[in-house]
Amino acid sequence: MAVGKAGERKLLTGKCIIVGVTGGIAAYKSAELVRGLVKEGADVHVIMTAAAQEFITPLTLQTLSRNPVITDMFAPPSRWEVEHVALADRADLLVIAPATANIIGKIAAGIADDMLTTTVMAMTGPVLLAPAMNVHMYENPVVQRNLRLLQELGYHIVEPEEGPLACGYSGKGRMAPVEKIIARCREILTGGDLQGLSLLITAGPTREYIDPVRFISNPSSGRMGYALAERAAQRGAEVILVTGPVALAPPAGVKVVQVESALEMQAAVEEYFPAVQAVIMAAAVGDYRPAVKEEKKIKKEKDEVVLRLVKNPDILAGLGEKKGDKVLVGFAAETHQLAEYARRKLREKKADLIVANDITNPGSGFGTLTNAVRLFYADGREEELPLMKKEDVAEVILDRVLELLKSRKVG
Numbered sequence: 001m002a003v004g005k006a007g008e009r010k011l012l013t014g015k016c017i018i019v020g021v022t023g024g025i026a027a028y029k030s031a032e033l034v035r036g037l038v039k040e041g042a043d044v045h046v047i048m049t050a051a052a053q054e055f056i057t058p059l060t061l062q063t064l065s066r067n068p069v070i071t072d073m074f075a076p077p078s079r080w081e082v083e084h085v086a087l088a089d090r091a092d093l094l095v096i097a098p099a100t101a102n103i104i105g106k107i108a109a110g111i112a113d114d115m116l117t118t119t120v121m122a123m124t125g126p127v128l129l130a131p132a133m134n135v136h137m138y139e140n141p142v143v144q145r146n147l148r149l150l151q152e153l154g155y156h157i158v159e160p161e162e163g164p165l166a167c168g169y170s171g172k173g174r175m176a177p178v179e180k181i182i183a184r185c186r187e188i189l190t191g192g193d194l195q196g197l198s199l200l201i202t203a204g205p206t207r208e209y210i211d212p213v214r215f216i217s218n219p220s221s222g223r224m225g226y227a228l229a230e231r232a233a234q235r236g237a238e239v240i241l242v243t244g245p246v247a248l249a250p251p252a253g254v255k256v257v258q259v260e261s262a263l264e265m266q267a268a269v270e271e272y273f274p275a276v277q278a279v280i281m282a283a284a285v286g287d288y289r290p291a292v293k294e295e296k297k298i299k300k301e302k303d304e305v306v307l308r309l310v311k312n313p314d315i316l317a318g319l320g321e322k323k324g325d326k327v328l329v330g331f332a333a334e335t336h337q338l339a340e341y342a343r344r345k346l347r348e349k350k351a352d353l354i355v356a357n358d359i360t361n362p363g364s365g366f367g368t369l370t371n372a373v374r375l376f377y378a379d380g381r382e383e384e385l386p387l388m389k390k391e392d393v394a395e396v397i398l399d400r401v402l403e404l405l406k407s408r409k410v411g
């Protein structure tokens with residue numbers, strides 16, 4: 001049994017990236033960002049605002065970036081002989097992390113009163129902002145308006161996350177994790193490694209109606225499927241998301257098809273299947289449905305009601321029968337004998353990959369933000385991933401789908 005590890009990719013070799021650091025608590029994380037970008041092969045130049053230098057020293061970032069840090073617009077050019085416009089011209093990307101409410105406002109207003117804002121104005125290439133601030137600052141309508149405006153103008157934004165904040169509050173405002181910022185840099189600079197790929201993803205639960213107001217369902221939140229759809233779209237794929245009823249906002253840039261029952265999901269999946277190269281079935285499809293859906297609400301008259309259920313079609317197995325060279329990925333949420341069920345599912349449904357998780361484990365399965373999964377491949381390989389956020393699990397699954405598609409082309 002070969003157990004793989006999430007592979008490292010060095011995709012930024014030869015890219016010139018300016019990292020702008022502004023005066024927020026998260027400035028200390030910019031050290032990790034600079035380090036990560038350098039590790040990915042990028043030539044990194046740091047510009048710090050005056051406020052940023054209250055939080056982290058230029059020396060740290062100079063050492064990590066292996067380039068002089070620019071802090072003062074009026075300092076005479078020294079050995080690197082670069083003025084603000086020249087650096088903006090040379091850079092493939094400018095990423096500001098953390099981005100304060102202040103810098104976001106200044107850029108939105110066209111202000112250029114220090115080296116960083118001046119360089120932003122001189123940039124013709126992409127600019128990525130990683131906002132980080134107190135939740136009330138982030139939710140301030142002025143900040144939100146500025147972010148919307150910048151997004152409309154083509155600025156890239158990697159949204160902050162929810163959680164405990166350094167200021168003692170809890171809420172949205174924590175800078176996106178450094179790995180996520182680096183992943184966005186990669187996407188922007190490489191055009192997205194899933195470009196040209198069409199993906200069909202299913203998500204959420206199904207509802208099998210008993211009568212017009214009652215149904216059988218399950219607690220699937222849809223988070224795994226939505227994370228897959230969102231990340232795939234951000235990596236350049238064309239995504240069709242067939243989703244059961246969930247309380248999540250539709251991911252940007254994704255074609256969303258809403259369904260309720262397993263039969264509706266099957267019909268939608270069959271419709272879009274011919275147009276895609278890979279299918280990821282993350283939905284928790286009901287195995288059974290009531291044999292009869294009553295047209296009128298069942299009244300509370302009898303002491304006992306017997307519900308007869310009939311089997312729903314197996315959507316994944318149906319696709320397996322006609323898959324051709326498409327890649328098929330299924331999910332298995334199990335409470336016991338995980339490996340045995342996952343391998344059987346692989347065989348019986350002719351899938352290429354089964355993503356299996358034990359839903360009795362803490363932090364895994366329905367309704368959680370994290371997942372610990374084991375990947376079972378058709379060629380017998382297995383891979384165990386640690387407990388990760390569903391977004392990160394999504395990234396790995398997409399990496400693996402891409403690898404499977406590439407190996408198919410070569411093979």
Ligand SMILES: Cc1cc2nc3c(=O)[nH]c(=O)nc-3n(C[C@H](O)[C@H](O)[C@H](O)COP(=O)(O)O)c2cc1C
Pocket residue numbers: 021022023024025026049050051052099100101102103132133134137
């Ligand atoms: C301890 C401390 C922490 C701060 N943290 C943040 C922050 O996380 N986000 C933010 O937008 N502003 C924060 N500020 C306010 C900014 O430092 C202030 O708005 C400053 O003018 C930003 O300048 P700059 O955008 O040029 O770096 C903080 C201020 C202090 C004193």
